[in-house]
Amino acid sequence: MTAVSLSWQHQYLSVNQVRLHYVTQGSGDLVILLHGFPEFWYSWRFQIPVLARHFKVVVPDLRGYNDSEKPAHGYDLDTLSQDVTALIQELGYERAHLVGHDCGGLIAWHVAARFPQRVQHLAVLNPPHLYPVGLELWQQLEHFWRNWPLLACHIPGLAEYWLGHNLRSFLQDLFQRYSIRKAAFSAETVELYQAALEKAGAIAAVLKSYRHLFSPQQWWHLLQQHTAAITTPTLILWGADDPLAQPRLAKGIEALIHAPWRLKYLPECGHWAQQEVPGLVNRELLAFLRP
Numbered sequence: 175m176t177a178v179s180l181s182w183q184h185q186y187l188s189v190n191q192v193r194l195h196y197v198t199q200g201s202g203d204l205v206i207l208l209h210g211f212p213e214f215w216y217s218w219r220f221q222i223p224v225l226a227r228h229f230k231v232v233v234p235d236l237r238g239y240n241d242s243e244k245p246a247h248g249y250d251l252d253t254l255s256q257d258v259t260a261l262i263q264e265l266g267y268e269r270a271h272l273v274g275h276d277c278g279g280l281i282a283w284h285v286a287a288r289f290p291q292r293v294q295h296l297a298v299l300n301p302p303h304l305y306p307v308g309l310e311l312w313q314q315l316e317h318f319w320r321n322w323p324l325l326a327c328h329i330p331g332l333a334e335y336w337l338g339h340n341l342r343s344f345l346q347d348l349f350q351r352y353s354i355r356k357a358a359f360s361a362e363t364v365e366l367y368q369a370a371l372e373k374a375g376a377i378a379a380v381l382k383s384y385r386h387l388f389s390p391q392q393w394w395h396l397l398q399q400h401t402a403a404i405t406t407p408t409l410i411l412w413g414a415d416d417p418l419a420q421p422r423l424a425k426g427i428e429a430l431i432h433a434p435w436r437l438k439y440l441p442e443c444g445h446w447a448q449q450e451v452p453g454l455v456n457r458e459l460l461a462f463l464r465p
Contacts, residue, residue: 182197182199182223182226183199184196184197185198186241187265188264189260189261189263189264190248190253191248192243192245192248192257193242193243194235194236194237194261195235195242196232196261197222197232198230198231198232198233199223199226200225200226200228200230201229202228203229203230203270203294204229204232204265204269204270204271205230205231205270205271205272205273205463206232206233206234206258206261206262206271207221207222207225207233207274208234208258208272208273208275208282209235209236209239209275209276209278210276210278210301211276211277211380211387212348212367213276213367214239214240214241214367215234215235216366216367216370217275217446217449218233218448220449220452220453221452221455221456221459224456225456225463228460228463228464229463232261232265234261236254236257236277236383237249237253237383238376238379238380238383239376239379239383240373241373244374244376244378244379245379249382249386249387250386251280251284251386251387252284252288254387255285255288258285259292262292268291269291269292269293269294270293270294271293271294271295271463272285272293272294272295272296272297273296273298273459274298274301275298275299275301275447275448276299276300276301276419276445277384277387279300280301280387282296282297283296283298283404286404286406287402287403288402290404290406293406295406295409295462295463296406297409297410297411297459297462297463298410298411299411299412299447299448300412300416300418300419300446300447334377337371337377337381338377341371341372342364342368345364345368345371346359349364349446352416352417352418352444352445353444353445353446353450354413354415354442354443354444354450355442355443355450355451359449403430403432404430404431404432404433405432407434407435407462408433408434408435408436409458409462410424410427410435410436410437410438411438411440411447411455412437412438412440412447413444413445413446413447414440414441414443415443416443416444416445417444417445419445421439424437436462438458440454440455
C-alpha cells in the first residue's frame with residue numbers, strides 16, 4: 175500500500191509558546207492525529223489522504239520532534255496536552271476528533287480527560303489508559319527489563335551519546351522488535367525516521383519528552399488523578415500481538431470510560447498499528463468518526 179499525496183501541505187503555527195510544524199489536508203470537521211515515540215507526522219501517511227476525503231486532517235510533529243520547535247522545557251503531559259488544545263483553537267475550531275498512537279495516545283487520553291469540551295471523538299491505537307498502565311508498570315517492573323532499548327533511553331547523557339552513534343540500528347531494532355508485519359518498515363522508511371531524528375537538537379528533545387512521559391513523578395501525578403473519567407465516545411484499536419503495550423493492559427479500562435466505547439483487537443498486528451495494517455485502521459476510523 176502506498177501513501178503518495180500531492181495535496182497535503184506543510185505548515186507552521188505558534189501555540190502555547192511553541193512553534194509546531196504540521197501536515198494538513200482536506201476540509202470539514204477537524205481530525206488531529208498524534209504520533210508516538212520516536213516517530214513524527216509521517217507515521218500517519220496512510221491515514222492522511224483517506225481521512226482527508228471527509229475531514230480537515232492536521233498531523234503535528236509533537237513539541238521536540240522533527241520540524242517542530244525544541245524548547246528546553248514543556249515535555250510534561252499537561253503541557254503537551256495544552257499544545258493540542260491550543261492547536262485546536264488556533265486552527266479556528268472549538269473541538270476536534272482526536273486520534274493518538276503510542277505516546278500520542280497517552281496525550282490523547284489526557285486531553286480527553288482534562289479538556290472533554292475540546293474532544294468530539296477519541297480514538298487511541300495501542301496505548302492503554304493512563305491509570306491501569308501506571309499500576310501495571312509499577313507492579314510488573316520486569317516489563318522494562320524485557321524492553322531494554324526503551325529502558326536505555328531513560329539514562330541521561332548515555333542515551334544521547336548512544337543514539338547519536340547508533341541511531342540507524344536503534345530504529346531498525348525498535349520497529350522490527352515490536353512489529354508483527356515486518357515488511358511495513360522498509361529501508362527507505364527507516365531512513366526517513368533517521369533523518370527526522372538527526373535534525374539539530376532532535377535526539378535530546380525527543381529523549382527529554384520520552385523521559386518526562388514515563389518518569390516516576392509523572393506516573394505518580396497521574397495515579398493521584400485517576401478519578402478523571404473519559405466522557406467522550408471512544409474507540410480503542412489494539413494490535414492483538416503487540417509485544418510492547420500488551421493487550422492485557424486493557425483490563426479494567428471499562429470502569430474509566432463513562433461514554434459509548436469499543437475495543438477492537440487487530441489480528442496479526444504488533445505495536446505500529448497504523449503502519450502494519452493501514453487499511454484496517456482506516457476502515458475502523460472512518461466507521462467510528464462517520465457513524
